[in-house]
Amino acid sequence: MTQEIQTNIILKSLIAPETAFSDLSQIESGALTVFFRYSLWLIVLPPAFSLIGAANFGWRIGAEEPLMMESQSLLLVSLGYLLILIFGLLSTAFISRWMASTYGASANLGKHIALITMVGEPLAIASIVHLFPDVLVNVLVLIPTMIWSMYLLYKGIPVVLDTPPERGMLMASSLLAWLLVAAVSLLGISMALWTAGVGPLLGV
Amino acid sequence: MQQQSQNTYHDQVVVRLIQFSVFWAVAAMLAGVYLSAELVWPTIDFGQFWLSFGRLRPLHTNGIIFGFGVSALMATAFYSVQRTSHTPLFAPRLAWFCCFAWQLIVLLGGLSLLAGFTTAKEYAELEWPFDIAIAIVWVAFGVVFFGTIANRKIKPIYISNWFYGALIIVIAMLHIVNSMAIPVTIGKSYSLYSGAQDALVQWWYGHNAVGFLLTGGFLGMLYYFLPKHAERPIWSYRLSIVAFWAFVYSYIWAGPHHLHYNSIPEWVQSLGMAMSVILLAPSWATMINGIMTVSTAWEKLRTDPALKFIVLSLAFYGLATFEGPMMSLRSVNVVSHFTDWTIGHVHSGALGWNAMITYGTFYFMVPRLAGRELYSNRLANIHFWLALAGTMLYIMAMWAAGVSQGLLWLSVDQLGELSFGFKDIMASMTPYYLLRLVAGIIFLAGTVLMGYNLFMTLRGQRPVPVQAPAADPAFGVQV
Numbered sequence: 001m002t003q004e005i006q007t008n009i010i011l012k013s014l015i016a017p018e019t020a021f022s023d024l025s026q027i028e029s030g031a032l033t034v035f036f037r038y039s040l041w042l043i044v045l046p047p048a049f050s051l052i053g054a055a056n057f058g059w060r061i062g063a064e065e066p067l068m069m070e071s072q073s074l075l076l077v078s079l080g081y082l083l084i085l086i087f088g089l090l091s092t093a094f095i096s097r098w099m100a101s102t103y104g105a106s107a108n109l110g111k112h113i114a115l116i117t118m119v120g121e122p123l124a125i126a127s128i129v130h131l132f133p134d135v136l137v138n139v140l141v142l143i144p145t146m147i148w149s150m151y152l153l154y155k156g157i158p159v160v161l162d163t164p165p166e167r168g169m170l171m172a173s174s175l176l177a178w179l180l181v182a183a184v185s186l187l188g189i190s191m192a193l194w195t196a197g198v199g200p201l202l203g204v
Numbered sequence: 205m206q207q208q209s210q211n212t213y214h215d216q217v218v219v220r221l222i223q224f225s226v227f228w229a230v231a232a233m234l235a236g237v238y239l240s241a242e243l244v245w246p247t248i249d250f251g252q253f254w255l256s257f258g259r260l261r262p263l264h265t266n267g268i269i270f271g272f273g274v275s276a277l278m279a280t281a282f283y284s285v286q287r288t289s290h291t292p293l294f295a296p297r298l299a300w301f302c303c304f305a306w307q308l309i310v311l312l313g314g315l316s317l318l319a320g321f322t323t324a325k326e327y328a329e330l331e332w333p334f335d336i337a338i339a340i341v342w343v344a345f346g347v348v349f350f351g352t353i354a355n356r357k358i359k360p361i362y363i364s365n366w367f368y369g370a371l372i373i374v375i376a377m378l379h380i381v382n383s384m385a386i387p388v389t390i391g392k393s394y395s396l397y398s399g400a401q402d403a404l405v406q407w408w409y410g411h412n413a414v415g416f417l418l419t420g421g422f423l424g425m426l427y428y429f430l431p432k433h434a435e436r437p438i439w440s441y442r443l444s445i446v447a448f449w450a451f452v453y454s455y456i457w458a459g460p461h462h463l464h465y466n467s468i469p470e471w472v473q474s475l476g477m478a479m480s481v482i483l484l485a486p487s488w489a490t491m492i493n494g495i496m497t498v499s500t501a502w503e504k505l506r507t508d509p510a511l512k513f514i515v516l517s518l519a520f521y522g523l524a525t526f527e528g529p530m531m532s533l534r535s536v537n538v539v540s541h542f543t544d545w546t547i548g549h550v551h552s553g554a555l556g557w558n559a560m561i562t563y564g565t566f567y568f569m570v571p572r573l574a575g576r577e578l579y580s581n582r583l584a585n586i587h588f589w590l591a592l593a594g595t596m597l598y599i600m601a602m603w604a605a606g607v608s609q610g611l612l613w614l615s616v617d618q619l620g621e622l623s624f625g626f627k628d629i630m631a632s633m634t635p636y637y638l639l640r641l642v643a644g645i646i647f648l649a650g651t652v653l654m655g656y657n658l659f660m661t662l663r664g665q666r667p668v669p670v671q672a673p674a675a676d677p678a679f680g681v682q683v
Binding site for chain 1: 498545596601618
């Protein structure tokens, strides 16, 4: 029986991810429905937490004094963060759907967006740590969360996209390659923007 | 009978090289773990010169690249060139010479580094007597390899041999040109080049050592062992040939990206940057070729734990070959250079790509050479997760450390003064270095498990004699 996605899946996927994966495998919602009922609520969290944290306390990168940024720069950085997250989610979902035929997986774009959202959800929730903008604390919280997200990626693909676990493992590894590339691109783009004068004041 | 023994592959030398490779992997990674502990607790060198960071660090890099890496490359090149040429090794005694002479160079070279003899050129630290010895052994390696190809019974030269061949020729060229020096004493020489020229030659060598040894050589490994694992041909042979020539052409120009904002001409920096970006195309062509080859062989994952290593190595190969060109962009490099991001980048390649594909290959070769099942699939699976966790933790810790450093080095206040001192910045890195130490221990633990697993698989066994099969008449060399 097919069904529409409900916003309460946010809670379910945190408490019982395997049941949530099974539920997702049944949905037939369109891409926009999934995005507005599920993804959007989560994707605004990291930039919002980061904006509040950085504006009030400034980033502590390890040195004694926090790095304070001008409010205009901060807004620009937060907006960039949101846009990059949206781009990351959608591009990963499209790439996942593009890979689907190779790995015998379902080609429903809504399912791919929902799956990627569910994989990223622990990170979105854990981004509450941005309210305490200390790089080390963020790293200590986000690295274990990222490993949990990776586990969800490997577990979720075969169930949600209806493909054998071995093919799912290959597809997850291919997506991992893309996600690593996306993560490192984020670093590179950030540095290029700082060099161009957007963000912290650097002597370059 | 005589005819039969003449047709038997020489695999004993392959087994010995694998054993040496695993030994150096453990020893050099242990040195790496100790070094990362020194960055957290600087006093654990106990005032001993040979334990200082400056001496132990080249031991770590040389041990990994030349001990672990080159021994693995020699082992896999000797194994695969016989099987792709349908003929035993040419000059097998010379192959044994390569095997033992190389280990002697790594051992004595390592000790000389600990004793403080160094040229101070990164990845080319060994002094002139070792440079001459390396050149001799390397030429002998080439004679065995190309001699075997010349004796081949089938006409086409398989793609893995092109990569191994490029490794041998280009590394010989780089090593000899970069090591040109005027000896002063037995333990000291001065480079033939001076100033900026010396730096350019050094990074022409340094980057192409990464390119043709750590990338090209290991791609030879990939192109032979991945299809063997998957039991199907490479997805697109044509793409592999195109990728080879594009790779060989574009890699050789990329070295100057190590010298951005230095006293070399700006156009040379720009050329290095442009060729580095172009390099992404052949690198990813190979990654896609590998991923597509394995994508049709998914059933093999049920029974073959080693294939997982190769699948994952492709993911990290994709990451490292994207990250490199990106870091070569001047606007990124100005922040990333001299930070720990570079160390993270090197290790996403060395741990994620080089070590993983070597592990996958050893898990494939050793049971076949020993003629029995792998001692423990369970240990191999545990090793897989340890290797993945160690690599991820390592590169993420270094990403975070690198970005922080980049920001802190360059932060200026409203007056244009630097906001933070070097010492304070380094002191604030301790937590990341602690994370990296944990990552290193996890990765090393996996390598030790593999060593034990392979030792138990090989124990008491001699290599199974394998005869060269008759060549298919359609591809056979006409005599």
